[in-house]
Amino acid sequence: MSPIPAAVSATTTPTSVSATRERVRSAALSGALMVLASAVLFSTKGVAVKCAFAHGVDAVTILGLRMAYALPVFLAIAWYAGRGQPPLPARTTAGILALGVIGYYLASLLDVEGLAHISVGLERTILFIYPTVVVAVGAVIDPRSISARLLAALAVTYAGIVLTCLGGSDEGPDAWTGIALVAASAVVFAAFVLASPRVMMMRDVGSLRFTAIAISGACVTTLVHLMITHPLQSLDVPMPVHAYGVYLAIGGTVIPAFLMGEGMRRVGPQRFAALSTIGPAITVLLAWMILGETPTAIALVGMAMTTAAVTVMTLARAAPAQASTTTQVALIRAPILTPGGQGVRSASLSRD
Numbered sequence: 001m002s003p004i005p006a007a008v009s010a011t012t013t014p015t016s017v018s019a020t021r022e023r024v025r026s027a028a029l030s031g032a033l034m035v036l037a038s039a040v041l042f043s044t045k046g047v048a049v050k051c052a053f054a055h056g057v058d059a060v061t062i063l064g065l066r067m068a069y070a071l072p073v074f075l076a077i078a079w080y081a082g083r084g085q086p087p088l089p090a091r092t093t094a095g096i097l098a099l100g101v102i103g104y105y106l107a108s109l110l111d112v113e114g115l116a117h118i119s120v121g122l123e124r125t126i127l128f129i130y131p132t133v134v135v136a137v138g139a140v141i142d143p144r145s146i147s148a149r150l151l152a153a154l155a156v157t158y159a160g161i162v163l164t165c166l167g168g169s170d171e172g173p174d175a176w177t178g179i180a181l182v183a184a185s186a187v188v189f190a191a192f193v194l195a196s197p198r199v200m201m202m203r204d205v206g207s208l209r210f211t212a213i214a215i216s217g218a219c220v221t222t223l224v225h226l227m228i229t230h231p232l233q234s235l236d237v238p239m240p241v242h243a244y245g246v247y248l249a250i251g252g253t254v255i256p257a258f259l260m261g262e263g264m265r266r267v268g269p270q271r272f273a274a275l276s277t278i279g280p281a282i283t284v285l286l287a288w289m290i291l292g293e294t295p296t297a298i299a300l301v302g303m304a305m306t307t308a309a310v311t312v313m314t315l316a317r318a319a320p321a322q323a324s325t326t327t328q329v330a331l332i333r334a335p336i337l338t339p340g341g342q343g344v345r346s347a348s349l350s351r352d
Contacts, residue, residue: 031266034259035275041256043282046120047290048252049112052244059112061234064226065245066253067219073254074219078212088205093213095199100214103192105221110185117178120287121295124280125164125303126182128310132157133190135313149312156309163302167295211257280307 052062082088088096115123132154139146165179196214199205205213226234267275280303287293295303 027266031263032271032275034263035267035271036278038256038260038263039276039279040282041251041259043124043279044286045248045252046115046123046283047286048244048248049115050120050287050291052241053116055238055241057237057241059109059116060222060226060229061237062241062245062248063108063112064222064230065235065237065242066248067222069246069249070253071216071219071223073249074212074215078209078216081206081209081212085209092199092205096205096210096213097217099192099196099199100217101221103189103196104215104218105225107185107189107192108218109222109225110181110188114178114181114185117174118182119293119295120291121280121284121293121299121303122164122175122179123182124283125306126161126179127186127189128280128306129157129161129183130186130190130193131310131313133187134193137190137194153309153313157306157313160302160305160307160309164299164306165302167298167300167302215253 049062111123111127114126135146135150135154139150165175196210199210263275284293284295284300284303288295
């Protein structure tokens with residue numbers, strides 16, 4: 001019998017096995033911390049927007065400041081991700097930019113406009129339903145992809161949303177306008193989630209390059225919107241508003257997007273989805289501590305129902321032989337994408 005090569009033998013020693021296990025545990029722990037950190041940072045977005053509103057600015061102005069500060073970062077990322085890669089065809093680039101306008105400009109605008117009318121906790125809960133929209137569309141495309149468990153989760157999700165809305169006794173007179181705007185944002189973002197993987201896979205663009213180009217397009221669109229609808233003097237805002245804009249760009253978008261992507265790579269999509277459910281709770285806590293928003297008991301029950309049902313839906317798996325590719329991709333990617341943040345979320349699609 002020939003001797004076992006040293007390289008192979010070394011891999012089976014107790015010391016090497018123990019070291020490998022330790023590395024795996026360390027990667028899992030660091031990945032979980034990254035996911036939790038990204039969820040916390042994404043959860044601060046609504047609070048920062050509300051604080052900016054207190055200085056008298058409107059949704060387009062604060063969104064414009066956020067995009068203005070984020071644009072140089074994402075242009076640099078797009079350049080870095082494209083190094084050594086062949087130029088993208090004009091049609092592919094146009095498609096990515098169009099998706100960016102839908103997923104990051106339009107969805108964000110609707111969300112921030114809605115925040116002007118409702119509490120941060122209610123906004124976050126409504127946004128959390130967008131995976132259900134993805135699942136519902138997948139069920140329409142392929143009815144075999146929906147199971148009884150998913151149908152039950154859908155029912156619980158929307159029952160929770162109804163309770164949250166009805167329990168918001170302290171919401172303003174235009175609450176239903178805000179609810180409609182944020183719900184529209186969730187639907188628009190769901191459409192973005194469904195369309196993005198197809199574009200990414202067509203040309204093997206890569207999630208980092210895709211997200212950088214898409215968000216850059218959304219930044220430019222937002223700034224054009226701001227210039228058309230607002231005089232130049234509208235940017236003469238107090239320094240705290242600029243500070244909120246910087247925070248929303250970096251602390252509420254760039255940093256959590258990268259933490260989320262790397263965290264999901266280390267822990268996997270299922271654990272990522274479970275860990276990300278801390279987001280709504282953190283949002284409610286921050287809104288109570290900083291803004292003085294106190295949800296009613298009924299609203300808290302509704303938020304808990306929605307969060308639990310969306311978690312079940314995200315972790316659910318249809319039978320492999322029956323599940324459609326669209327639904328499987330959507331269920332895996334949806335939790336990663338979150339206006340709370342919440343890109344395509346595989347490793348870089350943040351919801352906001």
